[in-house]
Amino acid sequence: MPRPDGRSHDQLRPIDYILDVAPHATASVLIAFGDTRVICAATIQDEVPRWMKMQNVQGGWLTAEYSMLPYSTLDRKDRDSSKGRPDGRSIEIQRLIGRSLRAVVDLKKLGQRTLCIDCDVLQADGGTRTASITGACIAASIAFNRLLEKGKITQQPMTKKVAAISAGVLKGETLLDLCYVEDRDADVDCNLVLTDKGDFVEIQGSGEEATFSQAELDAMLVVGRKGIAELCAIQQEAIESAMKPAQAQDLAKLAAFFGKK
Amino acid sequence: MPRPDGRSHDQLRPIDYILDVAPHATASVLIAFGDTRVICAATIQDEVPRWMKMQNVQGGWLTAEYSMLPYSTLDRKDRDSSKGRPDGRSIEIQRLIGRSLRAVVDLKKLGQRTLCIDCDVLQADGGTRTASITGACIAASIAFNRLLEKGKITQQPMTKKVAAISAGVLKGETLLDLCYVEDRDADVDCNLVLTDKGDFVEIQGSGEEATFSQAELDAMLVVGRKGIAELCAIQQEAIESAMKPAQAQDLAKLAAFFGKK
Amino acid sequence: MPRPDGRSHDQLRPIDYILDVAPHATASVLIAFGDTRVICAATIQDEVPRWMKMQNVQGGWLTAEYSMLPYSTLDRKDRDSSKGRPDGRSIEIQRLIGRSLRAVVDLKKLGQRTLCIDCDVLQADGGTRTASITGACIAASIAFNRLLEKGKITQQPMTKKVAAISAGVLKGETLLDLCYVEDRDADVDCNLVLTDKGDFVEIQGSGEEATFSQAELDAMLVVGRKGIAELCAIQQEAIESAMKPAQAQDLAKLAAFFGKK
Amino acid sequence: MPRPDGRSHDQLRPIDYILDVAPHATASVLIAFGDTRVICAATIQDEVPRWMKMQNVQGGWLTAEYSMLPYSTLDRKDRDSSKGRPDGRSIEIQRLIGRSLRAVVDLKKLGQRTLCIDCDVLQADGGTRTASITGACIAASIAFNRLLEKGKITQQPMTKKVAAISAGVLKGETLLDLCYVEDRDADVDCNLVLTDKGDFVEIQGSGEEATFSQAELDAMLVVGRKGIAELCAIQQEAIESAMKPAQAQDLAKLAAFFGKK
């Protein structure tokens, strides 16, 4: 059965990015997993949370916030602030983003600083949390590189890369990186968060009324590991390009990003 | 290296329970995983959430709430209501409880009803979320049995049992069901949510600054599957005993529960 | 006219208790006035509220919180935190509990500490505030005894005992300790908070569209004083038993508590 | 020992009032107990709360809100809305006001309407809750009279008057209507809410670390009943004057009210 956009079963959607879309952040990236687009910003603050001071915990902290912009969904989504609090799903996702990033960052090397990760979804078509984690890792890496470059820290706090992707089973076929309609129809699906070394951070079954067998997990891990490897290569390219001047192909990419060919 | 309470590496803490501690709930259980004690209550309401009516979704709904009572922790924890909102950790856990239960319940068979699961932690010593899921499954099963008994529903909505347990690696040893100090010191740990058929609902890496390899996952799954099987047997016993009169050993168990021998 | 449970007009419901149900609290008790059951916990914190420090007030503080667990009522009650604030009735009751306890505690003798009283209703059948005050006094007394035993304080801060009970007039008869249906049908009823010396803390008319005459007050005080005296005896027994090992009759009491005979 | 303002021990402070200070309310009164001044407004709304419709309760409803204006206290008090919720003391008082008024109103005779009582303290010098209840009764009575006059209702819903006053014991002397400094220094004090028939609505011990004996209660009731009788006479005069044109002495009273002689 062909996929809606003609991808093979273990193929990622087109992954694209624009660096430094929010120049006041220490680093930022607008990342796209197909039609899912998320602004990921990393901002360094020269202080740590009150509980760290009170408990006398050494080193720095890393925290994350996730929000869907009201116009990111097909039906407009009310702002969290109009309800007075973030919704449960947003809180769960931002805790996952924070946990995933802290799993690959040595907070001791950050000094008495906080890295704030902000993920704001501009367009949602499935996989906003996986795009957020993947983009947050890019933004955090660039932010750390800029701290190193300025001599504010002397050792790279990021010990590994972390990326995330969804996998699922739909009509018997194991699929990588589900878009919204695939996600809605899948029998089973899960979000995989892994490091570039292949170690796990989290395996989250995201389906309602669905469980998955060991065999299904193994099959989803096969396509998932392939996707994670590709994402980590793209992360590496993005991080390296952050200091370099733009090149000809960047313009074409940029034009494609906004649908102008 | 011996464990603090002398257990073998793949041994659960003593699992105990008192049924119907909150008689106004449809069913309730005070479940203990060692010193971790959680009140799990299941209440049937004869209506469904507004969004189901508006979107014309058939069947029923299942929702969960999780809260730590202020005196459940070594240092008193402020009530969520005094801060005006549940904290992020509680929201994440209650979403996990709800998702885990919905994975094994056929909501269509529930009719236009909502099953509310409430998990209130009376004493916390590690594993409050795993005790909550395990106890919630007992309370929900008994509640469904009572609906069947009264003829309000004609088919059992619970298709499988679901239980949860933690596993971790501490100084090279794979441990089952970590208590608080083990959890604090573990190199790696995760929460496993599985059905009684051995299918996965979720594998959640709970460690900060820690990831786990495929080999570690496999080892944790070995002890975890053993623990889940034992928990499912205890769930079965509890559910069956719910309709039966008390017996002599119940009294001794009860006395032990509250430290009176 | 006979009472629903056959009690005489000036008879308390069966009063029962389990000590230390929440071992992380300094002291706790699950108290039952018939089918009304409340967890009362007392937790000592080694600091005083900010306003005391700013106004340089000497001694300690005592505060109380009251909440109905969602499954304590016949129809499930939404959690305060889901509405973002405690409801007015809960706030009124927790202020009454705090005021009642502070009336019998010499805060100067507590040192720079705060005693937090938490009352969580497990099952509601009328009289949750009177059970809360009565149980809170037990928990606070035991907590103070434990502070004395550890040498943290040198003088007993509790100067008297305080207990509370409801009284009412139904079809011309003056009744003690109304259960829910009696409370609903009573022409007049009030909550009496008295010390073991017979002094008043508060007389609160709780009826809607009802007032009471001096004669009715006098009659209600007669049965109320009898009830308070009995409650104070039970408080004394509970406080004394807190340090002693369990005895044979404790097991039977425990079994009866949870409906197992 | 003389009182700060030279009153005898059982003498009220000067009680004064201006009617209809808030002309958009159905009725309103600015009432003064000495330097304590409260705006009490009664507004009729042609609907009942949602819970009454859902539970199919007949008749009307009466609700009360109490607030201290930020400039009513010697140190400016933050607005409730700036903290996002009314403080506990305000909630307790507004519940007392509502309960006191409902005790003397036959809600059935109000029809499907809600009477909203609003009490806003303009200046606080002790006794704001007793002034609020006493003024609220005036405003509610006038509002009901105006409904009767317009033929919207055919029977007077107010069955009795209700008034409130404080009494206390200071250095052995029983005092009526304590001002702030007397209230602060009193050994014992309570708020008495009684009807014009002498029946009780509530006796609230307001002191911290203070209890009162039966003898003290009896003594406080003697002065309290005297004060309540005087307040009820003033209420009657105010209610009757609401329909009548102003007279010469009203001007002098008005001038005195705002310190112009």
Add this chain to the structure above:
Amino acid sequence: MPRPDGRSHDQLRPIDYILDVAPHATASVLIAFGDTRVICAATIQDEVPRWMKMQNVQGGWLTAEYSMLPYSTLDRKDRDSSKGRPDGRSIEIQRLIGRSLRAVVDLKKLGQRTLCIDCDVLQADGGTRTASITGACIAASIAFNRLLEKGKITQQPMTKKVAAISAGVLKGETLLDLCYVEDRDADVDCNLVLTDKGDFVEIQGSGEEATFSQAELDAMLVVGRKGIAELCAIQQEAIESAMKPAQAQDLAKLAAFFGKK
């Protein structure tokens, strides 16, 4: 076309005031623009906001809060605190009041103090924000005079007076100081905030679906400047009378204020 109350097109409504209605404030005034009545209070606090201390900003601060009392409108308006936050309109108005006052106050001369302006609407009939600004300027001026008198400050912080008035175009005629029905029917209207020197603070188009031309602005400014000049004269009289004893005409004014003649 005659105006509802017979005024000429460029005539203010009767402007009246009572000083020091809230004696605990440093200064206060109940100001009336016809049937619109607002309590404006100015309270001096001997501290500055946290952000000023943290940013090490010299001098004092001035802040304003605006609220409609629930009985100020024809249909009762829910309190902000019952919704947990002030409504958007109130926030906008209180920011305008604060900005208008700060435009004429030299905060450096205030020392490390905060002037809190509170405007509470007692009766609303159009122009509550213009009455608030005009009354707030009176209260602030008197408060500063009292600080000077006590020697707490040595220089007058208020450099100019500020007043506000509405102007509009209705059926081709330019009108000053619109009451509610005029405001509702006007084609165009705006709020003008000017100093007594004729300088602008703000020109706010308040109409929905309405814009105004340069010619209309010029015409509205002609009547507006006339109104502002008259308001500034009344402000001056009020400020001067604050220290003086009452006179005969004050009593008549007071009687008229409350509808007693």
Add this chain to the structure above:
Amino acid sequence: MPRPDGRSHDQLRPIDYILDVAPHATASVLIAFGDTRVICAATIQDEVPRWMKMQNVQGGWLTAEYSMLPYSTLDRKDRDSSKGRPDGRSIEIQRLIGRSLRAVVDLKKLGQRTLCIDCDVLQADGGTRTASITGACIAASIAFNRLLEKGKITQQPMTKKVAAISAGVLKGETLLDLCYVEDRDADVDCNLVLTDKGDFVEIQGSGEEATFSQAELDAMLVVGRKGIAELCAIQQEAIESAMKPAQAQDLAKLAAFFGKK
């Protein structure tokens, strides 16, 4: 005195835009006034607010929300949702945006629909509210055109264009479109909201401790009207280009937008 970026005194910053950055909105634009960048989205919802239904108001509604993304400022700004409510400045600005757009939209022609305007600031360098209004008008126009194109409405609801710009006086010189440092140092500045016909919506003095004379207003209006005219031309170009395919110069513009040449 030269401006920081070398502009003449009456010259706008470079105005740039990318259309449809948020494809799930009915129309959206990322608009730049120099380094100030705002995402403006217009979303049509097929329903009107509850108050319109209850008051039986015909036609549609238009509402606006404004928020600064946390990474838009030099120091990270906490999200409104983390504080439980939008801050006062955001509320004031979103009310101005809504009022400005409603002034040029005939809501009757919109039918029973709501147009939601969302303005999220990506980068702030002065003038975020003027960029928001100007961009919101583009997004709303395109959204209406798309409704017309689909035949959902038959008449253009937008009767005029509306745009906004700041003007100020700095060291005696009248400047157009102040960037952050100019805004901070200006003696006087205001925000002008005008239609493409030159009619006023609002003139808002934005300075603290600053007022402006008639002469200054006239001078600011001269440069302001020039800026508004240029902005309206750019709005027209953007609206027309929304339906057309991309052209060569679009790519170069896009590249320049993100700093790639």
